[in-house]
Amino acid sequence: MTRNFFLLGWFTRKLGYVNCFTLVLFAFGVRFILYSVLSNPWSFVPMELFQGVTFGIFYSNMAAYASFISPPGAAATVQGLVGAAFEGFGKTRKI
DSSP states (O other), X not given: OHHHHHTHHHHHHHHOXXXXXXXXXXXXXXXXXXXXXXXXXXXXXXXXXXHHHHHHHHHHHHHHHHHHHSOTTOHHHHHHHHHIIXXXXXXXXXX
C-alpha cells in the first residue's frame, strides 16, 4: 500500500485530480461487477490486489485534492472535514 501512495504524484501529474477520481471509481465499479459474476471463490484474490491499488490512489488523491482546493491557511481543516466525511459518515456503527 505504501507504494501506491508513493506513485500518486505521478498519477496526479499525468491525469489530474478529477480524472484520477474518475478512473478509480470506474475501477471500483468494474471490480464490483466482477464480484457479481464470481463462480470460483478463489478468483476473488486477484480482485483484492486490485483493491489495494485503487484504494491507495483514491484515499491519497482525496487528501491531496482537499489541500488543493482549500483556502490559504485552512488545508488541515478541509482535509479533516473530507476525512470525517469519508471515514465518519460513510462507516456503519458496530453494535
